[in-house]
Amino acid sequence: MPKLGMEPIRRKALISATIDAIHAKGMARLTMNDIARRAGVSAGLAHHYFGAKDQLLLATMRTLLADLGEEIQTRLAASTIPQDRVRAIIRGNFSTCQFRPEVVSAWLAFYDAAQHDHEARRLLRVYTRRLQSNLVHALQEITDRATAERLGETTAALIDGVWIRRSLASGDPDTESAIALVESAVFGALGMSVA
Amino acid sequence: MPKLGMEPIRRKALISATIDAIHAKGMARLTMNDIARRAGVSAGLAHHYFGAKDQLLLATMRTLLADLGEEIQTRLAASTIPQDRVRAIIRGNFSTCQFRPEVVSAWLAFYDAAQHDHEARRLLRVYTRRLQSNLVHALQEITDRATAERLGETTAALIDGVWIRRSLASGDPDTESAIALVESAVFGALGMSVA
DNA sequence: TTTTATTGATTGACCAATCAATAAAAAATA
DNA sequence: TATTTTTTATTGATTGGTCAATCAATAAAA
Numbered sequence: 060m061p062k063l064g065m066e067p068i069r070r071k072a073l074i075s076a077t078i079d080a081i082h083a084k085g086m087a088r089l090t091m092n093d094i095a096r097r098a099g100v101s102a103g104l105a106h107h108y109f110g111a112k113d114q115l116l117l118a119t120m121r122t123l124l125a126d127l128g129e130e131i132q133t134r135l136a137a138s139t140i141p142q143d144r145v146r147a148i149i150r151g152n153f154s155t156c157q158f159r160p161e162v163v164s165a166w167l168a169f170y171d172a173a174q175h176d177h178e179a180r181r182l183l184r185v186y187t188r189r190l191q192s193n194l195v196h197a198l199q200e201i202t203d204r205a206t207a208e209r210l211g212e213t214t215a216a217l218i219d220g221v222w223i224r225r226s227l228a229s230g231d232p233d234t235e236s237a238i239a240l241v242e243s244a245v246f247g248a249l250g251m252s253v254a
Numbered sequence: 255m256p257k258l259g260m261e262p263i264r265r266k267a268l269i270s271a272t273i274d275a276i277h278a279k280g281m282a283r284l285t286m287n288d289i290a291r292r293a294g295v296s297a298g299l300a301h302h303y304f305g306a307k308d309q310l311l312l313a314t315m316r317t318l319l320a321d322l323g324e325e326i327q328t329r330l331a332a333s334t335i336p337q338d339r340v341r342a343i344i345r346g347n348f349s350t351c352q353f354r355p356e357v358v359s360a361w362l363a364f365y366d367a368a369q370h371d372h373e374a375r376r377l378l379r380v381y382t383r384r385l386q387s388n389l390v391h392a393l394q395e396i397t398d399r400a401t402a403e404r405l406g407e408t409t410a411a412l413i414d415g416v417w418i419r420r421s422l423a424s425g426d427p428d429t430e431s432a433i434a435l436v437e438s439a440v441f442g443a444l445g446m447s448v449a
Numbered sequence: 450t451t452t453t454a455t456t457g458a459t460t461g462a463c464c465a466a467t468c469a470a471t472a473a474a475a476a477a478t479a
Numbered sequence: 480t481a482t483t484t485t486t487t488a489t490t491g492a493t494t495g496g497t498c499a500a501t502c503a504a505t506a507a508a509a
């Protein structure tokens with residue numbers, strides 16, 4: 060009973076199922092069959108839409124990247140003053156969906172893949188550079204260029220580090236205190252009090 | 255031609271080969287055969303000494319943990335004043351061997367595994383907690399307890415974040431500037447100038 | 450004779466990718 | 480309108496290959 064226009068729906072479902080499967084079984088034991096079953100389709104269909112397994116994995120990574128980018132972009136669009144732009148970037152990275160265990164697992168698998176897969180590495184560098192350049196641009200309107208550059212790298216690293224540590228901690232992550240930690244470090248370094 | 259006392263030698267070689275193989279092929283395509291060949295032995299011998307693949311992987315993670323612990327411990331032992339203890343922890347985490355591409359890949363695979371493997375998660379939490387508690391202890395002798403706790407988490411996150419970002423960057427990582435970045439953030443937050 | 454070290458063959462399972470087959474919807478044609 | 484054709488969606492079987500784990504066999508040392 061084929062309904063038309065299923066392709067985008069299936070693609071989304073398969074990518075979402077890939078994220079879940081990575082979390083449940085890990086990259087080492089990940090199978091197309093398992094992914095397809097989670098998406099409610101046959102393994103053949105997954106191959107039909109994505110060709111090969113690594114293409115599905117790359118598509119999943121692109122989705123992670125796009126979703127995070129959107130979280131940040133919406134918050135940036137609603138910000139006017141430079142301070143708020145910095146906050147927007149931090150809060151975008153720490154949005155609740157970025158702490159979903161399945162999403163955390165997928166991101167870490169992404170980092171892992173970037174070590175030996177060229178395309179994965181290229182994609183991850185897009186994230187890395189975008190985060191830093193976003194931060195530096197916003198900080199340049201608050202402080203001098205040299206400080207902005209240095210503090211930009213520090214903040215980017217702090218975001219990644221806090222994210223990874225809070226993700227690993229037991230219990231559900233307290234996003235608000237994570238945000239507060241990074242914000243106080245950044246604005247503290249600028250000699251500003253945190254609003 | 256069996257020489258006696260080979261067990262520790264083979265174990266070390268197999269663990270080292272595992273680190274190399276993870277970097278070269280990634281967890282997904284990692285095979286016992288490949289690991290064994292890199293160690294110069296048969297796959298049968300790898301099973302003989304480690305039982306199953308996941309035991310070999312866990313042993314590899316324990317080695318990563320132990321090696322890092324040693325790097326920090328030697329530097330801590332040579333430190334007398336609190337400031338130097340903080341520096342020792344930072345420098346231990348940023349020792350050149352921690353930036354070896356093979357070691358980076360293995361650590362990231364470790365993070366990845368911790369998302370779905372209980373023992374891997376337990377082991378990684380040992381690292382996480384040890385780093386933070388080391389930092390907080392050292393910082394408590396420089397500042398008040400509350401600041402030490404907060405700055406301890408910030409510094410630990412900063413160490414992880416800088417390490418992961420520099421590892422991903424192209425070109426060989428400049429460990430000295432990475433150390434300088436973290437040190438200036440920590441001592442800056444304490445209102446101290448960096449020596 | 451027992452212990453330690455080691456290999457290579459074997460087994461049983463699993464899996465990625467392909468493909469033929471099926472069927473519904475849409476388009477084209479009569 | 481009725482029909483044929485094409486396009487889109489989907490499955491399940493198949494295939495060829497790979498891999499983890501086991502085990503019997505071999506051999507040197509104790």
